[in-house]
Amino acid sequence: MNYSKFIASIFVASALASSFSIVMSQPAEARPCGHTWLDRFGCTIDPTNPTDNGNVLKSQFDVYVRNGSQQTITVTATYMNYFEAGKKNGCATMEGATVDCDDTVRWNTASWDVNPGAETFIIDDAVGRTIYFSAKSEDGQYQWSKKEVDMGPDYRKFTYSFGG
Secondary structure: OOHHHHHHHHHHHHHHHHHHHHHHHOOOOOEEOOOOHHHHOOEEOOOOOOOOEOOOOOOOEEEEEEEOOOOOEEEEEEEEEEEEOOOOOOEEOOOOOEEOOOOEEEEEEEEEEEOOOOEEEEEEEEOOOEEEEEEEEOOOOOEEEEEEEEOOOOOOEEEEEEOO
8 A cells, every 4th residue: 555545544534533523522402302213313302401312212201190099089191292393583573574483382181090009001192201290089088289290301101109
């Protein structure tokens, strides 16, 4: 091999490596997770906290409720089931100027009856890490007021317990 070509190839490889390390060391812009595995790289599960990255293999929480009481309870949960970041300079005003669009966030509220001692799967489409739970027993003797719960920074199975 020609000595000058060898030196030139080392120089090019070194330049490429340093360029690659500069690109890799810059933080990626956090965004909500999509539904394909490629859309999950570098995404975030919480639009208000972009430093928490979601799990590459999942894009929603699996939420379970455990009833530790001796009676059937009705559990109500309010959770974010859709998020889309606002577009930068993408919304037109009446005057024709463009402004940033607001984020699109959808919340869902639903209720389930959970038997005594049961652990029940209730939600498979929660995309935000915050969920609000409340519950009451069948006879009204027990009530749990609405409570804000943080399900954590990673998509996973999440279980919330009511009662003993």
